[in-house]
Amino acid sequence: MKTTPSTGFNLTRRSVLASSAALALAPSAVAHAAPAAGFVTRDGIALKLDGKPYRFVGANAWYLAWLGADADYGDQGRLSRELDALAADGVTNLRVGASAELSPLKNSVRPAFRDQTATYNETLLVGLDRTLVEMASRRMKAVLYLTNFWEWSGGMMTYLSWVNGGRYINMNDPAHPWPEFADFNADFYRSEEAVALYHDYVRAVVGRTNTISGVRYADDPTIMAWQLANEPRAGGGPEVALGNLPAFYAWINGTARLIKSIAPRQLVSTGGEGLKGSSERAEVVIESCRSPDIDYLTAHIWPGNWGWLDREDMAGTDARARALAIDYVSRHIGFARQLGKPLVIEEFGYPRDGDLYDPSVPTTLRDGFYADIHAAVLADARAGGPLVGSNFWAWNGEGRTRNPDFRFHDGDSAWLGDPPHEPQGWYGVFDTDLSTRTLIRKQARALSEL
Template identity: 60%
Template sequence: MNPTIDRRLLLGSAVLLAGCATMRGGDAAHRQFVRRDGMRLMTGDRRYRFVGANMWYAAYLGADAAYGNRARLIRELDALAALGVTNLRILASAEEGPLHHSIKPGFRTATTVNDALLGGLDFALAEMAKRNIRAVLYLTNFWEWSGGMMTYLSYVNGGRYIDVDDPAHPWPAFANFNAQFYGNDRAVGLYHDWVRALVTRSNGVTGIRYADDPTIMAWQLANEPRPAGDLAHAAPPQFHAWVQGTARLIKSLDPHHLVSTGSEGLMGALGQPEIVLAEHAIAEVDYLTAHIWPNNWEWVRQADLPGTHARGEALSQEYIDQHVGFARQLNKPLVIEEFGYPRDGGSNDPAMSTQYKDRFYRLIYAAVERDMAHGGPTAGTNFWAWNGEARAQHADFKFQPGDLQYMGDPPHEPQGWYGIFAGDTTTRIVADHAAAVARLPAPR
């Protein structure tokens, strides 16, 4: 344990506002924790189902700092609530370090903490509670855009790292290097310091301990943790030991909340069903997660969506069916917590149409509605991601240091590539799905 950072984290987390011990708004169901009962998520004696989004940047907008924009955060939350979105998946850590494409500022460095970003997360959770929107908070990242595991390794190995797009270290060198994290006690120790501090933090706006706040649905170990980049470099027992050790740590600090992995599912498990099943069979892991990326996985070609979309749709349906099967085998719920698709022609311009993206969203939502209607394990979805009113600040759609138009497309990706902008026709599909889910019976 690093005593300097641990002490600062805990001191920064200890602020309590007198007289704010209860939720400021929200209905009775929202004031109950989400819990697991076999393949079902529940609030009280009612089944909990949700339509969600990814909004990694919520704490950045919520920060009382030059890079924050609380007025915009409030507008975005209002827009999402109006669509029927009741769940947001949010970045709750970013490790500041040497990686070229990682967002700055971070929540932490090797020895310091960004109290403004923690305050931004406090503010975001307080505003979400007012709108009956729950949060899934992920605690680090396998990928470079928020620092993540590679940055933790650089903190303890003398500053060595690989950038994901370094031509001297082509894929899968980045992912294989990253896999060293799971067996590095010092790197995992720093990460666990962060987990302890955040899980035991008290919200400076509401005064509620995070561990006691039902606005949080789940803690998530990481965004898309993979055992390695290829099987030759994977050590599944070590990877699973990290999953179990971290999940047990969280449960020891906070028995009220769910814990999930953040896994892509089969694609993030090197195509090995046994890795997926072992990772999610761990008792402290409450539900299975799956991500679906047809363009990234070369199921479609964004330059030829008319000619490739049918194949992508067939493979996406197959992937959903596989993970519904895994969830049934594990007797645990399933959340499809990332899915994304490019705009027509592969454009990043919000003026471009979204005919094929809309088809993809309809496919995902129809599969979810069918499974929910038949009492299956699918509990909800989080589309990737909400761009809202943001617009790219540069003609090449690249994010530059100092840009403040945060959107769902993170800083290493073209701005506008996958996210949904306010006004997109895709928003109507989200709203229609939310209405359909709301009409489903909520069996006890």
């Protein structure tokens, strides 16, 4: 996910006891929240679980390994509570960060999973172990991504800085306006040294044995899929991006093949945005997912970041933004049919009313957007199409920023789904967002009844 800052107002703290009240919304939804426990497999345009179609309501919760760590920044009790809340809402699929690179970039998360050395952060990796064990006990499935195109978890720019003498560009640096960050970052795909460091980490994590369960990650059906990165793209400006395509495709195909060689029973996807990360070219979306080692397509939808929604006039531009979003979904369903593979809308987000951040602000327009995405998934499922699920961005749960400027500060451990480069509370769903959670439960129930 990538974003630009906005404005908010003073924080109103909410008691975590409100979470218990929220869980009372629809008690009957809990019964359908647990799918079977086998590996998720691909069968043409469908995902299957124990021989039955696997369709899901999912969430992004990138920070769960940090919560699971036995460290001052962890909170294992909260990890359990958040998973309980999500399971009660019918959420069965979580997209979770399995990487972060210790970075000189502004707004990058700390601590990280790794630095430039081959000694990885075992405390954080055990936090990931614990997350998977806790998810397994609730029969949830995980999608784990292995690096990031954007700065907020270090990502590709950090890998480049480790091999190019320390050179890097900060995102949103006025001296290097867009698309300089993305164009510079795309050098990653052509850097044999940077990709080799990344592949070392891929081998270590995909080949890891869980220290709590004793199960190899590659043998753990809790892991539905590995993703090459969060939102990889070949560059920012069309000229650079199109020139980078051979290296980009080679990186995708080589990394997917590497993961499959270690974990052949688990799925692989790119983690890409779709058209918006492909220079708006259908052929790039198709080619980046053509490899037989890429099992399904992904699409991300950000009306407020892409200029579809005017965040200073949300009410006046909401209808247009939502219409464009549904068209975006429809086009990606077409790409999935062309490739004969499933599709997941694995990121979609919308601001709170007025583009504000406080949990007390209503989510009227967001709820309408969520309802549209859910309706598209449900309609395609009923038609036997390739759109198998969606993961909203993101679950904040009981997390609340402690900072009046709504910004993430070094040392913060009040983890939210809004990453460190974003205002805390911008897109995330809080445990007190009862109307949104009702929509999520309704969608989970509808999918379970197909």
